[in-house]
Amino acid sequence: MKSEIVVIVWNELERTKDCLKSIILKTKAPYELLIIDNGSNVETSQYLRDFASLYNDRVNLIRNEKNLGYLKAANQGLRHSKADFVCLLNNDTLVTEDWLNELVYLALENPDLGLLNPSSNTLGQKTNIKDIDNYAQSLKRYHGQFEEMAQASGFCMFIRREVIDKIGVFDEIYGRGYFEDTDYSKRASQAGFTIARCKASYVYHYEGASFLKFKDHNKMFKENQKIFYSRWGKPKRIFIEARDGLGNGDKEECLRLARKGSWIIIVEEKNAKIKNINHSNIKFLLYNRRLFILKCLFRIIRRIKKRYDILLIQSDRLRRILKIMRVFHKARVTSLKDIRGL
Secondary structure (H helix, E strand, O other): OOEEEEEEEOOOHHHHHHHHHHHHHHOOOOEEEEEEEEOOOHHHHHHHHHHHHHOOOOEEEEEEOOOOOHHHHHHHHHHHOOOOEEEEEEOOEEEOOOHHHHHHHHHHHOOOEEEEEEEOHHHOOOOOHHHHHHHHHHHHHHOOOEEEOOOOOOOEEEEEHHHHHHHOOOOHHHOOOOOHHHHHHHHHHHOOOEEEEEEEEEEEEOOOOOOOOOOOHHHHHHHHHHHHHHHHOOOOEEEEEOOOOOOOOHHHHHHHHHHOOOEEEEEEEOOOOOOOOOEOOEEEEEEOOOOHHHHHHHHHHOOOOOOOOEEEEOOHHHHHHHHHOHHHHOOEEEEHHHHHHO
8 A cells, every 4th residue: 555755845955865865765665755845945956856857756746936834835745645645754854664664554454543653752762863773673573553642743744544535634824833733633633533653663853953944933833832722722731649549440531631632640659550551641650658648749849830730639638738738839639539520
């Protein structure tokens, strides 16, 4: 089954060369490559023409005489594509051996998966750039496995055709970018598709290269964040104290909240039986019994920049202490039993 890889290029010639070469050398699954030259300079445009001519059996080139902005160019690529799977790939990335095979295999085995990311330094699977091929090879032991996510990142977004048919393309209200991928993920999730990271596929991303060249990138981020929050609400940061372990139904409730975009920390005792939850927004911490309450308090109070919004507390004693200390942590304090009402 053939995939279509869409790469948007606006200058950044050396990074673009490395990206395209890695695709040619490392991609064994059937594919076509669509390059959109988004108003690049003369040198970059000439390189892209030569590249497309050299690999004309699998490369198509579209030239925009002026820079339309990333979103419009990405939508141009999505509308042009016809394959069963489409992968939007930034030109500041390096793909590794069998990266596409793993994504396609996972999508075929799991029809509910609508959007996929590969493993990447961007998503926390960090490695030295000189060692990415060895690291990527070490991930092959996770063949066919995935971790669910609340949103897919746009640096390498693998999209099932049915998603495009059902929800369309990116919303261009987000201008040159920021939050367009998160918004698209929300729409895909709302349409019934699952979003995940393919553990055995790896793509390295030179983070920040795409947007830092814009002097107003901070302003762009804040404006688009405001648009996103007005549509979908601000994601909640939730701390769960479950000293004796999660109860019946709690695991499903945590997963429900994570799928809505909430970030969840679950703290249990070291001897508790952990109910593993396969979602990137859910993390477990294990504390010793002797200092359990003290460590929970320290974890909550020390957060200043990204405070918890909600504290779901199993222990009556800890809940009483946290209510007294609310002036410091600012969060809503309630019982773990109330998780179903969130």
